[in-house]
Amino acid sequence: MRLSGFASGMDIDQIVGDLMRAERVPMDKMVQKRQTLEWQMEEYRSINRLFDEFRNNIFDTVMRKSKMGSRTASSSDENRITATASSAAGSATYQISNVTQLATAASQTSIKPNENDPKIDPTKSLKSQFQSLDWKTGGVHRENLKGNDSKELTIKNEGLTIKNDTDNMVVKVNGKLYKMVDSEPAVNTNEVKAVFSGSEMTLTFADAIGTKDDISVQYFTDGDGEYMSGNITTYNENGEPVKDKFIVESSQTLNQVLETINRSSVGVSAFYDDHTGQVAFTRSETGEFNKDGQEIEFGGKFFGKDEQDAPVGIINMSQANEQGGQNAKFTINGLATERHSNTFTINGMTISLKDTFDSGTVTIGSSVDTDAVFDTIKGFVEEYNEMLDTINEKLDEKRYRDYQPLTDEQKKDLSDREIELWEEKSKSGMIRNDRLLSGFMNTFRLDLYGSVDSNLDSEYKQLTTIGVTTTKNYMDRGKLKIDENKLRKAIEDDPDGVYQLFAADGPTKEQQGIARRMRQSLDQAIEGIAERAGGAKGKIQNHQFTLGRNLNNLEDQISNFERRLSDIENRYWRQFTAMEKAMARANEQASFLQQQMFGGGGGY
Template sequence: MVNNVNNSNTATSSYSYLQYKNKVTGLASGMDIDSIMEKLMKAESAQMEKLQQQKQKYEWKRDAYREVNTTLSAFEKGIFDNYGLSKNWNAKTATSTSSSVSVTANSTASGNLTITEATAATAGQKVGDLVGVTSQSTLSELGMTTDGKIKIKAINDSGTYTEKEISYKTTDTISDLMSKINNSGVGITALASENKISLQANSTGTGVDGSINVTEDDGGVFKALGLLATGTGKVAEGTNGSMVVNGVKMESTSNKYNVSGYTVKVTNNIVAGTDAPAKISSTTETKSIVDKVKEFVATYNGLIEDLNKRVSEKKNLSYQPLTDAQKAELKDDEIKKWEDKAKAGLLKSDANINKVLSDMRSTISNYGAGSDDMLAKIGISTSKTWSDNGKLEIDENKLTKALEEDPNVVMRIFTGDPEKGTKGIVSELKTTAQNAVKNIEKTAGRESASDSSYALGKNLQDINMKIDDWKDRLKGIEERYWKQFAAMESAIQKANSQSAIFAQ
């Protein structure tokens, strides 16, 4: 019987240990054969029920392991996405003294820049007058006698030098042709309004970068529009940009420059000797980095707390998995409450989980050993409080001081140092978590794994075979009991018949 569960409001149990009912009526003996059979088969089923309870324990333990693996997988992915990349630690703000350049700073930005001269790159552009026609005139009015096509080359919006073929009809207006060029994806902006026409490349620079080239024009429409002197050729070409930064001249086909961790965009020309130089500098937002380190520590401590809870949770030995007969006596919420208590301590002192905890502590304590970039350098250490079980703690003052002395120290420790070829602590913890998942999968498998591929699965296969054997055995035992009761009923009925004869 189930103890410690209030089932005063439950319905009468409908569970039966019998495969057949009313097979022997008991009319001759006056006995409740079904009731007797229920008790007999309940006793006979005790061993099978123990096997079913053990099967449930295996399934619960497997599921508990898989919950741990889900937590570990989320942890390793989360810490890498949020703390394992250089961009995660970019807390630098760049400023410029001139509106002629805009600037941003990445995590490696260092030093100050002074731009004394800057010339913006330009895109190839051709502007012309429409003579004798307007933007709404048809191409036939322009002199086109047949439908035709043109092929144009330019840098498209994806940065690829591409050629597009554009077909036109003599009934198209000049504005229609401009729209077809715009919609072709060749990377040109074409405009026509009243008696003006303009073609401009969407990219800047000399050569192919900012140029517009007509490679085929079977009707000579570009010549008729006054955009080309001959049938084909270069319509327009852009110019490269340049700037002088800290005395060094740099040139680019675009207006963006990457210098010492800064991304500088020239928006207007700066004339040397006339315009004031653009002075660029950056500052590190220390508080932002400190807050992010605290987030990381909280994430790590959350994992450690969860794992420690699992291996320290006490087992409720008085709460075993419910049998089918016991479940039939309870309501759904009562079953849940019971099973919640029965599941407690499934991973109590578990070797696999304890290994995860040990490996995590080793990764933390061994990181950067023998180098300057140790966690202790930025104020992160393992708590000395026994009850914290390996959680981390932060000395914010030490962390802040370390950042003031070396703004990139946290980024190096968390993401690694490419110059020295060292991995960051996040990468090390990610590997530790991944190895832990693989190790636990040997015991509990994964959702898609076959039972034969992991230890608990093999246990389940074995116990299922034993349960099936017991079901066959119980079927035979029940049949034997029914035959015995049938024989008894027959004998009693025969004796009753004989007594009735003698009583006449």
């Protein structure tokens, strides 16, 4: 119980508060020291972020062959042929003539309906428009499963009988269609045997299917529903067939079926033309892939085929309607050749044929893209200079030791603007003249100025040889400047030598390019700063780095001191409470004596 001046008339709260303010002075200093450590830690981490960004940009710019070996392509007639060049293009020249045909994509259309035949409404169910077709009766079920590291997989559908309809079933493993067999074992890797027994179906593959393999199965039961199927075959660049099978339910619309086909692995796009009532299919790739037949092959009732190959389906396709599907044919440097596409790449040069011609020759060549390489090196120099300016500014920043961090009590008496200005000076100079950072910056300068002893027979062994030197102003502390004419000449004369000056690799530092050296030095710098201030290299807990351990120790001291302050405050209150009680008793005694001396004399 605390008594607050009722007997003495003193403001005990004020007195204890003033006494505790004096007692808290050491605590305030510890809190200010903690704030200073936190600001220092953030300064170091901001430098580490700067180092990390520069390190990543080095890898993405001057160490990339695609950036430092950038080339441009030229064509003597861009109306006929255009070209682009990668860094691997070299200085080759190509003569292209006799472009007798351009590559086209194969396409097919369905048979045009008679004038009296109703056209398909692609938004309505197929059953409502094709009731007379021979739909199969049964429920359609789709399941996605995982393999079990064995050849067998059993599917159950309790309460329904699974139909033995392997002609229409679809089994895919990792998106690849498997051939269904039911009278003989599966022997090939793309075959699967199905055995039916009531509500169960067992699939047996030629090879074990792993637990990471995705299996999709479409099968049929004696449940409600109607369906038919169709299949499409195309060919890949090796002339190998690519097949897919589609289960079409009577409740589906034509638009829904075509959308499924467009997503298929066979690589065709399809659409329905309501003007002609026909469906058009086009391969997504140009070129001739099946030299012995059609580029797009259709099968199954949905696409209008029965056992007599008569049109009986919904989309009645005709192989005779196929067009296109041809390779580009041309002569390059005297060699007559073909390509599936009108755009192709030869030795890093991407060439695009725009038109056919049988007279004249188009010359294609490549040269170094001096501007692109120059801009890459210029960007490296500018970013290095910016990093240098930032760190030198931090190392030179003035430390205002009279401006210690504000305590909460001090902030109560200041405006927001006053707090901002004060803390601006408090934070200044957190890493002034820091030896760790100064050491790293000296290492960077040595990396830049040292010669590169690569195996290439190039005269460009130092930055100065390509026109990159330090400024004459010693106050710049090693900032770089570029002699543009000299740098451009070096790029044009020996682009690979300039690239190796930055990116060469080797077992010793002397054999490594300056950018590679700097990346290694930046790695060491980031590691060193993380050891001190954390925030990188997995050091995120205070106990893992120096300043963090200092903070932990300081937090322990603050906690211990807070307990001590609490004890001191309680002691003050006990003392003042005892004083108040004593004064209260004295007052009571004085009042009693006064009453006895003066209050009882009225009888005399």
